[in-house]
Amino acid sequence: MTGMNRPIKRIALAVLVMFVILLVNANYLQAVQAPSLANRPLNDRSEYEQNQVQRGNIVTADGVTVATTKPSNDLFKYQRVYPAGPVYAPVTGYDTIFTQSQAPNYATGVEKAENALLTGTGSQLAFRNFIDMITNKPQKGATVQLTVNSKAQEVAYQQLQQALQGKTINGKQQVGGVVALNPSTGAILAMASYPSYDPNQLAVHDTTKLNAVDQQLTAEDPSPLLNNASQTTLPPGSTFKIVTSSAWYNQDSTRNPNTVVSSPQPLQLPNGNLLNNDSNEQCGSGSGKTPVYFAFAQSCNTPFANIGIQLGGPTIKSMATEYGLNNPSAQDISGVSVAPSNFTAEADKSFTAFDAIGQHDTTVTPLQEAMFAATVADGGTLMKPYLVQQVTASDLSVVQQTQPQQLSQPISGTIAGYEKQMMTAVVQQSEGTAFAFSANNENGLVIAGKTGTAQNGESTQPDAVFTAFAPADNPKIAVGVMIEGGGYGAAAAAPIAVAVIKAYLATLGNQ
Numbered sequence: 001m002t003g004m005n006r007p008i009k010r011i012a013l014a015v016l017v018m019f020v021i022l023l024v025n026a027n028y029l030q031a032v033q034a035p036s037l038a039n040r041p042l043n044d045r046s047e048y049e050q051n052q053v054q055r056g057n058i059v060t061a062d063g064v065t066v067a068t069t070k071p072s073n074d075l076f077k078y079q080r081v082y083p084a085g086p087v088y089a090p091v092t093g094y095d096t097i098f099t100q101s102q103a104p105n106y107a108t109g110v111e112k113a114e115n116a117l118l119t120g121t122g123s124q125l126a127f128r129n130f131i132d133m134i135t136n137k138p139q140k141g142a143t144v145q146l147t148v149n150s151k152a153q154e155v156a157y158q159q160l161q162q163a164l165q166g167k168t169i170n171g172k173q174q175v176g177g178v179v180a181l182n183p184s185t186g187a188i189l190a191m192a193s194y195p196s197y198d199p200n201q202l203a204v205h206d207t208t209k210l211n212a213v214d215q216q217l218t219a220e221d222p223s224p225l226l227n228n229a230s231q232t233t234l235p236p237g238s239t240f241k242i243v244t245s246s247a248w249y250n251q252d253s254t255r256n257p258n259t260v261v262s263s264p265q266p267l268q269l270p271n272g273n274l275l276n277n278d279s280n281e282q283c284g285s286g287s288g289k290t291p292v293y294f295a296f297a298q299s300c301n302t303p304f305a306n307i308g309i310q311l312g313g314p315t316i317k318s319m320a321t322e323y324g325l326n327n328p329s330a331q332d333i334s335g336v337s338v339a340p341s342n343f344t345a346e347a348d349k350s351f352t353a354f355d356a357i358g359q360h361d362t363t364v365t366p367l368q369e370a371m372f373a374a375t376v377a378d379g380g381t382l383m384k385p386y387l388v389q390q391v392t393a394s395d396l397s398v399v400q401q402t403q404p405q406q407l408s409q410p411i412s413g414t415i416a417g418y419e420k421q422m423m424t425a426v427v428q429q430s431e432g433t434a435f436a437f438s439a440n441n442e443n444g445l446v447i448a449g450k451t452g453t454a455q456n457g458e459s460t461q462p463d464a465v466f467t468a469f470a471p472a473d474n475p476k477i478a479v480g481v482m483i484e485g486g487g488y489g490a491a492a493a494a495p496i497a498v499a500v501i502k503a504y505l506a507t508l509g510n511q
Contacts, residue, residue: 053138053141054069065083068083075205076097090228097204114144117399120141145388153191157192160178167485176193178193178366179479179480180501181374183475186404188385193228195222202214229367230367232339232365234363234463235456238299242323244307261291261295267301276302277300308357313345313352316343323408339365342363386404433489437449445471446473447471449468451465452467476504481493
């Protein structure tokens with residue numbers, strides 16, 4: 001008997017050890033390795049489970065649904081749908097059936113930025129999910145409300161499409177973007193891009209088709225997936241004179257819009273080369289001396305190039321940074337991929353002369369253009385742009401809300417008043433480059449703005465730029481428009497900005 005116990009004990013001990021190993025392994029897999037296993041690219045179960053939840057809607061500030069889900073009759077329970085796909089694509093982005101670990105481009109835009117809340121897995125929804133579980137209700141994603149106004153957005157896209165469809169430069173589709181901001185809060189009222197794409201094509205449940213569409217859109221040049229409103233940079237042209245004149249006013253408190261500045265035609269640069277006004281026209285009366293507001297309204301180049309030489313690159317760069325250029329904080333917008341706008345402080349003052357009028361290597365986005373106007377409209381304060389207004393759970397409780405934040409204070413209220421006076425002259429006075437949109441032609445609406453016509457080095461046709469705000473005395477909206485190869489800012493970009501302004505103000509009851 002005793003001789004038999006020893007083998008039995010050994011077997012029992014071996015079985016016990018194996019049970020312990022199994023228990024340890026099971027607990028290790030569930031407690032330690034579970035997240036990494038769930039996130040492995042080849043784990044289709046995570047993909048399956050993610051698409052069994054009714055993803056939350058994305059809606060505009062005025063209640064229009066721009067992303068929703070509908071029941072599906074295939075492996076996945078729900079299908080993502082974008083009712084007005086290309087119009088809102090730069091805002092919503094897209095969501096695919098892939099998980100983040102399966103594809104780096106599984107989602108973009110607000111769909112990516114707010115994914116946890118849209119899928120109902122965010123920590124803010126933990127209590128709501130617990131209540132749903134004990135009441136046997138299915139998990140449901142939260143609703144994300146944007147700052148975007150549907151009327152302004154739709155008009156912005158339609159205007160871009162009308163201006164650019166079928167237009168090419170060197171065989172490539174021309175691009176353009178529009179951004180509208182609420183100057184007092186920084187809320188993005190519109191963000192449109194052309195060319196655009198249909199997110200519905202990427203929300204399909206057929207992975208082969210999804211990958212094919214993604215590869216096709218990515219390979220196109222320019223790619224429609226690029227948000228030209230925030231990711232494409234072009235030279236600002238004469239709209240940059242807002243920054244240059246701001247630095248000039250800031251340097252000497254005795255200066256004002258009536259201060260007379262040198263305005264030769266042409267201007268001899270320090271390196272001996274000549275810089276000319278557009279079409280070699282004389283500035284003002286042709287006397288070589290012009291009030292700065294008149295030079296600004298007429299968009300003379302030589303006075304502001306000369307001011308740039310006097311100020312120097314570092315001084316202008318400091319002001320440009322306050323306006324948002326070279327500023328990483330200005331690029332940090334949830335749901336929006338933002339390319340940096342850039343101003344380089346050159347040692348060569350001849351280069352600075354061109355930089356001061358928005359040429360050479362100075363580049364900005366349409367978003368930055370809107371920020372120029374918004375700063376002036378808000379009395380010199382630049383508010384941080386944002387796209388998501390609030391997020392509400394399925395029980396309509398608010399789980400996230402954006403509070404407006406000040407980004408910087410580029411100029412004083414006094415200087416903002418000077419800039420407003422000059423921008424108003426651009427549109428309202430007969431010598432102004434945007435006089436075609438004066439109050440007499442816009443049913444009494446007084447718009448303040450600045451045109452830009454920027455040489456781009458890519459084609460003989462310059463880029464068209466316009467930045468504006470309205471109503472001038474009580475600003476509700478600031479807009480930036482950039483059209484690659486569009487020609488004159490007043491002819492190609494200004495009409496788009498004015499259309500967006502009027503569409504938005506109409507929703508407020510202002511005509």
